[in-house]
Amino acid sequence: MIAFYLMRMVYQRLQERTALKRLARSGIQYIDQMDGFQFEFYLKALFQELGYKAQVTAQSGDFGADLIMKGPQKIVIQAKRYGRKNRVGISDIQQIYGAKAYYKADEAWVITNSTFTKSARALAQACNVQLFDRKALQELILQVNPTHTAEKVCQDVKPESRSCPTCGNELVVRQGKTNRFFGCSSFPQCRHTEAINK
Ligand SMILES: [Zn+2]
Structure with a gap:
């Protein structure tokens, strides 16, 4: 059983x-x-x-x-x-x-x-x-x-363009270790990052 x-x-x-x-x-x-x-x-x-x-x-x-x-x-x-x-x-x-x-x-x-x-x-x-x-x-x-x-x-396919909420510059797609994400184009002056699927 x-x-x-x-x-x-x-x-x-x-x-x-x-x-x-x-x-x-x-x-x-x-x-x-x-x-x-x-x-x-x-x-x-x-x-x-x-x-x-x-x-x-x-x-x-x-x-x-x-x-x-x-x-x-x-x-x-x-x-x-x-x-x-x-x-x-x-x-x-x-x-x-x-x-x-x-x-x-x-x-x-x-x-x-x-x-x-x-x-x-x-x-x-x-x-x-x-x-x-x-x-x-x-x-x-x-x-x-x-x-x-x-x-x-x-x-x-590029995600829709966004601007940085911290400094106003454009965000660009960056390749991380495991995934892609948005980072500020004025890095390293601005260190803002955010998820693409945000
Ligand atoms: Zn920024």
Whole structure:
């Protein structure tokens, strides 16, 4: 009896580990390091492989859509690259629902590397807004298996430029021992640094 339980436990652990390893191949750990601009670039590339092209509008952000993708259908998308503890809330669902009407889109999606609050999920279901949380995003990436991997985008696509909050000079991307980060261009006079995914 005990041997049976032990075997079952080991089997479950192995299954969990295989599932986690599979999801890790999606490159989500690189998405976690991106800024919002890099994340949008990555999603555009991902959608291109699904036969969609980004429709460029300067004011799209004003109407609640980060991306407008045209292909077999017209999809408005909000892209939320958040830290693990920041969940996507109800206001983002309201915004993309408004954008869907404004742009006369067929579908509205919210894609995040994080998760959604309970009320966000409830409203999305009522408004027919498609939600992709961390796990669904990983599954989507694994299915598409994009040539522009998250790792490549992280390395090759410059994050949006920022200025130093301490001295006002431009921040530049620096390579650290384990990761890339923003440092002040007037280093060593100014020693301000910050994370790219801040
Ligand atoms: Zn500075």
